Amino acid sequence: MPSRKHCSRKNADQSGMSVSARWPALHVVLGNESCDLDSAVSAIVYAFLLHSLQNGEEAVGVVPVLNIPASEYPLKTEVTHWLQKHGILQNSLIFRDEVNLSRLQDGGSLRVTLVDHHVLPPADAYLESSVVGVLDHRPLDPNAPTNERVTMIVEPVGSCCTLVAEQVMAKNPALLDPVTASLLYGTIILDTVNLNPAAKRVTPKDIEVASQLARLMSPPPSSLEVFQELTEAKADVSGLTCDQLLRKDVKVATGGGLCVGVASVPLRVTDFLGRSEGGRCLAEHLATQGYQMLLVLGITITQETVTRDLAVYCPDTHLREQVTSALVEGQGGVLQLAPQECDGVESCVAFRQGNVGASRKVVMPILKAWLATRTS
Ligand SMILES: [Mn+2]
Structure with missing residues (x-):
């Protein structure tokens, strides 16, 4: 059966996973289907924040899910490089084909927060009724479904990680250790082309948040070096077939x-x-x-x-x-x-x-x- 990139989404949710058995309910933080660095880091750090904010009795597992099959992960060379550099290895990540969202939803135990996108692709439209939160930096799609149950944080900045960092600083700044700060910082630098106004991606908030994050890192990072490192990692295809x-x-x-x-x-x-x-x-x-x-x-x-x-x-x-x-x-x-x-x-x-x-x-x-x- 030939599978085409655009037609192969159906296979995504087949495998069962013990996550559903372990947690009475699961709150999934899901990035977009490109699984670029912004989506991956936003999902990981925002899930970390949401998990930390729960209070005992109603606590559920909050997990980031990278929105690609695990087999595609090696293709995202800047993501593998940056996460690995910060001690996050593939075997500690959950990929889209490793968790059965539709079965969890049928069991009534699924909550979804979307990061770095706010409109589900058609194949994922069934998840809409489980969405409880959105954190995104794209302009709001006028056709996006609106629902009062959904907490929307949508603001046009250069990187979704800018919004994630802002949320962490506001709600649980203790989470921002040098590793977490650096994860977010690098992503903002890559997304804004090293905070360069000429590239028309950066906003004053990206600059402010990046400098706050840089203060938490020691030694202070060189944004140019970080930018070059990530750009090189993105273009490094030497390990690919x-x-x-x-x-x-x-x-x-x-x-x-x-x-x-x-x-x-x-x-x-x-x-x-x-x-x-x-x-x-x-x-x-x-x-x-x-x-x-x-x-x-x-x-x-x-x-x-x-x-x-x-x-x-x-x-x-x-x-x-x-x-x-x-x-x-x-x-x-x-x-x-x-x-x-x-x-x-x-x-x-x-x-x-x-x-x-x-x-x-x-x-x-x-x-x-x-x-x-x-x-x-
Ligand atoms: Mn993004």
Whole structure:
């Protein structure tokens, strides 16, 4: 059964877990499905806070749940790095496929607090009736369900961890030991691009909270070093297999009877193809994901240079030629593609991309427009 990233959510809640037997009720703190550093750290520290605020009689287990299957965790290299550095190892974390939320809910013993998002994806809509709290930094979605039972803390700041830190300082500052402070601090620095106003993410509150956290750490942190460490960890794919690289950052386009994976990889596609075992990994990936073709977008960023290149892998020669000319000519040739070597990988063509400013946000509409012409 081919599982596609967007269609595979159903498998998430299958395994039973002893958590439900151990606790009369469970309060889950759930980050969003990207499980980026902000979602992971927000869930962990906010669960820690909520747990500490309970009083004896009504106490329930409050646990953070990372909203990805455990098998995806190695792909989140900045998350694994930062948590491990702070003494939190994978075996002490709970992942989405390790706890059966729907069974807990059926038993009437589930409470959910959402962090770093406030609208549940369609596959999780059933959790809505269990939500008791929201802590988020995204603009409030006008279509978000409203319910007086839900404690909403929503404020547009650069990082959800800024709001988590603010809550901890207000409600139980004793929790902020140097380790917890550093966990939150690094996340705020990464999310706000080192508190840089030019990146348009940072707000005065992020700056204030980050400096309060820095005062709790000794020696005081260098925000630039923390930022560089986390950025490097995010781009460090040396430990990932070809298949993991393809799953790390992928969007799927469908249309005209086709399902196309568009994977971004943080290296040149020419180097990536060199790691593909002569294309064997690409063929297997197509089969397991149910794609008819795969676009691989390579990007490298060093000091001031950005390079982009792309590869089209498709065993059907006709389709490959069609999509290739769509990419070369699309939107007046905006991508500025020039052919390059494919490292002997069959069913594959590769291009250097002259327009280094054109990200996947530019590639996707060209691809979708081509897919749409197939239906008409
Ligand atoms: Mn966030």
